[in-house]
Amino acid sequence: MQIQSNVSLRHLNTFGLDAEARYFAGIRSVEELTALLHDPQWKDFPKFILGGGSNILLTKDIEALVIHPDIRGIEILEENDESVVLKVGAGEVWHNFVMFCVGKGYGGVENLSLIPGTVGAAPMQNIGAYGVEIKSVIESVEAVDIATGEKRVFSNTECEFGYRESIFKKALKNRYIITGAVFKLNKKPILNAAYGDVQKTLQEMGVAEPTIRDISEAIMQIRRSKLPDPAEIGNAGSFFKNPEIPLAQFDQLKETFPEMPGYPVDALTVKVPAGWLIEKAGWKGFREGNIGVHARQALVLVNYGGGTGAQIRALSEKIQASVAEKFGVRLNAEVNFI
Known part of the structure; x- marks a missing residue:
């Protein structure tokens, strides 16, 4: 070292x-x-x-x-006819791990195809997409205490997973280094293709009875059509979380904006797409020098080259203020500011 x-x-x-x-x-x-x-x-x-x-x-x-x-490796810990348990190093590229699972027929992470980042970052953020969150497949997370150098294993429950949250972002923020994670995946998976975009893309692919590979391919097509490749345009994917607002507030907003989409979280709460709010506030495709808002997806802030983090942060704050003024909804960043 x-x-x-x-x-x-x-x-x-x-x-x-x-x-x-x-x-x-x-x-x-x-x-x-x-x-x-x-x-x-x-x-x-x-x-x-x-x-x-x-x-x-x-x-x-x-x-x-x-x-x-940069700890690598994928190891089978347990396996039977129904499932497989894998230990994966924190340094493995997340999408490469997903492709490994898809290639082996291990179901559970195919909806998380093409999400950037590493396996170690995935539980910290409780990454999720198209109806699946990582908390549904994680058995445990292995980490090292920064202060003492001692190793610890966190069970799924101890990780305190929430919407793009975990204990590693809250109570234990900056206290542990994740070194690996253990996943339990299904050999006879129940596919999740409920999202409209996924169903539509599968139909366009001519797939009537999809496999996990079909689901993965459909989601990669969707993500590539909406999100810029960081290798070409600097970005961190979704910059803001989708806000969850009271049902009464949502109903009131629908009177002014009848086309506003919303997805029930529970009987009293509705999740509203942040990208829709940002677009309707007029920010989609906005550019200011070397930074801006992506032309195809308003939820993505971009660095065209030569931009600074301070500039992007200032832009995000302008967007937050604009959305709050127009809709009375506060957007919270999914991206961590350093």
Whole structure:
């Protein structure tokens, strides 16, 4: 393990922002990580954990030791005719893991195809798409305490998963480094194709009885049609969470905006698409210098090249104010500001 100084993080954040790490350590095993955390030289030094950088906005240089968990590997722990349990390293690219599962016929993550980032970041955010959240397939999360270097296993319940939330973003924020996760997947999966876009795309593909590979392919087609490739245009996918508002407020808004979509969360709460609110507030396709709002998906803020995190943050705050003024709805960022 080599610790470097003044390292550009442009290649480790999907916005492509050129922030620097004061010190940087790439970690390839749990043993390397625990050794680093026990090293007296670094024990009291500020630390920052950075995976694939697919859900962060770097607004400044990182005056800390940036630890990049690059722990790889997919291991079968248990297997029978019905299911398989896999242990996966935090450094594995999430989409590569999904493709591995699809190729093996392991069902449960196909709806999460093409989501950027690493396996280690997935439980932190409780990633989700097209009717599936990662909490439905995670058995446990393995992590290391930053302060003590001690290893700990968190059960699904202990992770306290919520909508794009987990204990690692709340009570234990910045206290643990996720080193791996254990997934239980189905060999006889029940497919989830309830979303209209998925059904429509499967029909266009000529698929009447879809397999998990068909579901994965349909979702990849949808995502590619709506979302820009970070390799071409810097972005972090959905910048804002879909707000959940009281049913009474939703009904009132429907009187003024009858075309407003909404999805019941429970008897008293409705989820409204943030992208729809942003588009109707006039931001879709907006550009300001090197940054802007994507022309095909208003939920995605982009860096066309040369933009800064501070500029993108300022734009996001303008959008929040605009949506609040027009609809009385507060948008919360899904992306983490650094």
